[in-house]
Amino acid sequence: MSHLLEVKNLSVAFPTEDGLVQATDDLSFHVDLGETLAIVGESGSGKSVSSMAIMGLHNPKSTQISGQVLISSLGHSTDVVTASSEEVRRLRGGTVSMIFQDPMSALHPYFTIGNQISEAWLLHNDGTKADARKKAIEMLDLVGISDASNRVDAYPHQFSGGMRQRVMIAMALVNHPKILIADEPTTALDVTVQAQILKLLKDMQHEFNMAVILITHDLGVVAEVADRVNVMYAGRLVEEGSVNEIYKNPVHPYTIGLLASVPRVDQAHGTRLKTIPGQPPSLISLPGGCAFEPRCEFAKFVPGNLCKTTRPQVEEKHTGHLARCHLSAAEIKAHQ
Amino acid sequence: MxxxxxxxxxxxxxxxxxxxxxxxxxxxxxxxxxxxxxxxxxxxxxxxxxxxxxxxxxxxxxxxxxxxxxxxxxxxxxxxxxxxxxxxxxxxxxxxxxxxxxTEVMAGAFPFTFTLAVGAFILWMTIGISFGILAARKKGTYIDRLSTAFVLIGSSLPIFILGLLIYITAFLLHLIDPITQGTWVSPLSDPIGFFRNFIFAWITLALAYAAIYTRLTRSNVIETSTEDYIRTARAKGVAERDVLYRHNLRTALAPLITNAGLDFGGLLGGAIITERVFQLPGLGYMSIKAVLRDYDLPLIMGTTLLAAAFFIFFNLIVDIAYAYLDPRVRLN
Structure with a gap:
């Protein structure tokens, strides 16, 4: 059975004066209808770059992309990497939609929100401006904006951050996409508003039965809303599995470190927060072996120089639980 | 409002x-x-x-x-x-x-200044904005480098040298007659004579100003293209063409109104050097005569106040236009 979205061996690189920046490297994953996939990782781990690649938003002149991004729509599969720009444009905002981190700057300041939502609808549907406006009001109502028929003529600067994110969601969903990519949708918002927006996303997912790719570095958010998790490090997928599996039995040393560094309410007062020593590597000329090796506490348990010399492949460590590590799940467990 | x-x-x-x-x-x-x-x-x-x-x-x-x-x-x-x-x-x-x-003296000179300013304005806005957009779209190519050269030459060449070069070229090509140059001809009765009077002065002013507008347009378009809302527009499926003309230019060109209004308002007070080079008896020519030759205080005062009034008036126009364009200004 083919997946709704299947990313195969995706590599995105940006040539710069200092060398080739390998933003994502041999990335493969998939998403199915109705599920929520969280992609976690620190800044520069390739989360946003891979989502931009799914949307076909990279400038082909300044980007080198290889691999496949297959999107199934109406029984037909399109490879975003090789499709014509017109084909990709039709997918964008129609089959795949995206919302962004900072709702303050993601809306055009000169157009009313109704105008911006209508535009998105008109791009993918045949209809009059009046139909589009009606649709915009309907969507604003759906995402919880009160008095939508009046607020539709307001400008973005007249809304608060949380309201603007609701507007963004209304705009992204106006064409009933199959996939919604949410790139750190709550990072720029207050904590209370964050919870509302996450709930809204969840509600909308049920309403429209779509797949959600949630990009975040907030592990609390992941635990709350995701079904599966991709952990990324230095442009590579290091671990993939269900939320339960990843949180209970992490098998990659990076994931273990990441989970240990989350502050917990039940922690004894005065305990120091655990951190992962060192810095993420530069994406120009990555080490030949495992990208995480210089910071890895478990590398010393691997015989010889294997971590330095050989790049580990993604392997199934438990059923449906993949990781890119030379150690087996049992070995990791033993040394933990 | x-x-x-x-x-x-x-x-x-x-x-x-x-x-x-x-x-x-x-x-x-x-x-x-x-x-x-x-x-x-x-x-x-x-x-x-x-x-x-x-x-x-x-x-x-x-x-x-x-x-x-x-x-x-x-x-x-x-x-x-x-x-x-x-x-x-x-x-x-x-x-x-x-x-x-x-008032009478100024009224006699004003048609020259007004015609010069309007013609040059239309020309430089057209050249500057289109060249700027083109350079921004073709960023890094030879067209972009050509625009940089144009900007450099246009903004560093003093206008009296540029004006003289154009005047001499036009003279050598028998396109300008120094004897009749600068006598007012009505555009209705003799459109060719009217254009011959002004076209080279327009080109001179336009080249100098277009350089600035090319640079401004180019950098504003490039800067706007990195804005989040431009990415949003692409993400919802707007075609590249409309991303530029509908989403980008709207914000990129708004700041140009400030420059355009003030430059035009300033020019209506008289383009001293250009009018002098091209023998156009406009307000600038007249005020320089009043200052250097006649010590004509009432006339200097009149032209000074008139120039200031134009400048202030177009400042006002700019403020209103900006408020019309940018809802953040209009609604606060």
Whole structure:
């Protein structure tokens, strides 16, 4: 059975004066209808770059992309990497939609929100401006904006951050996409508003039965809303599995470190927060072996120089639980 | 919106009022005596004093200023009987070297300045914006480098050299006749003669200004293209063409209105060098003559105030246009 979205061996690189920046490297994953996939990782781990690649938003002149991004729509599969720009444009905002981190700057300041939502609808549907406006009001109502028929003529600067994110969601969903990519949708918002927006996303997912790719570095958010998790490090997928599996039995040393560094309410007062020593590597000329090796506490348990010399492949460590590590799940467990 | 406009209009008038005071004060302090200048070099002191009285210069400066302001609304009459001179409103004073009311002199010069400014404005906005957009779209290519060269030459070449180069070229190609150049021909009766009068002056001014507008447009378009809302537009499926023309240019070109308004308003006060090079007897040509040759204080005052009024007026237009374009300004 083919997946709704299947990313195969995706590599995105940006040539710069200092060398080739390998933003994502041999990335493969998939998403199915109705599920929520969280992609976690620190800044520069390739989360946003891979989502931009799914949307076909990279400038082909300044980007080198290889691999496949297959999107199934109406029984037909399109490879975003090789499709014509017109084909990709039709997918964008129609089959795949995206919302962004900072709702303050993601809306055009000169157009009313109704105008911006209508535009998105008109791009993918045949209809009059009046139909589009009606649709915009309907969507604003759906995402919880009160008095939508009046607020539709307001400008973005007249809304608060949380309201603007609701507007963004209304705009992204106006064409009933199959996939919604949410790139750190709550990072720029207050904590209370964050919870509302996450709930809204969840509600909308049920309403429209779509797949959600949630990009975040907030592990609390992941635990709350995701079904599966991709952990990324230095442009590579290091671990993939269900939320339960990843949180209970992490098998990659990076994931273990990441989970240990989350502050917990039940922690004894005065305990120091655990951190992962060192810095993420530069994406120009990555080490030949495992990208995480210089910071890895478990590398010393691997015989010889294997971590330095050989790049580990993604392997199934438990059923449906993949990781890119030379150690087996049992070995990791033993040394933990 | 109405409140915003009326506030701006009020400020504009306050500014003009204060400006007239300052200009009057400066001219009151200048060691030039219009009364003495009005009757030649070997002049009888009695005649000088009589002229001083006739011109209304024998009363305190503030009173002179007040008469000047009243004259703008009511017109002014100098002297009595046979020697009486009347300048109808708006009277800016009387210019002895020209034997005419200042308003009349300025009205004769204004069509030249106005035509020059409008033609050059249209030309430079068209060249500057289209070249700027093109350079931004083809960033890094030879077209972009060409635009950089154009900007460099256009903004660093002094306008009198650029003007002379164009004048000489046009002259050598028999496109300009120094004898008839600068005599007013109506665009209705002789459109070709009208264009021949102005076209090279337009090109001169336009090249100099277009350089600035090319640079501004290019950098604004490039800067706007990195904005989040441009990415949003692409993400919802807007075609590249509309991303540029509908989403990008709207914000990228708005700041140009400020420059355009002020440059145009400034030019309406007279393009001194260009008018001089191309023998166009406009406001700039006239004021430089008044300053350097005639010491014609009333005329200098008139052109100064007129230039300032244009500048302030177009400042006002810019404020209103900006508010119209940017809802964040309009609705606050």
């Amino acid at each position: 109405l409140k915003y406009i009326s506030k701006r209009v009020f400020y504009a008038f306050v500014m003009l009022f204060v400006l007239s005071m300052v200009v009057y004060l400066i001219f009151g302090l200048v060691p030039i005596d219009p009364a003495k200048l009005s009757c030649g070099t070997h002049c009888n002191p009695v005649v000088v004093e009589a002229n001083r009285h006739r011109l209304g210069l024998d009363i305190p400066l503030w009173h002179q200023w007040w008469n000047f302001i009243m004259g703008l609304f009511q017109g002014r009459t100098y002297g009595e009987g046979a020697a009486m001179i009347h300048c109808p409103a708006p009277a800016f004073g009387y210019s002895f070297p020209n034997n005419a009311c200042v």
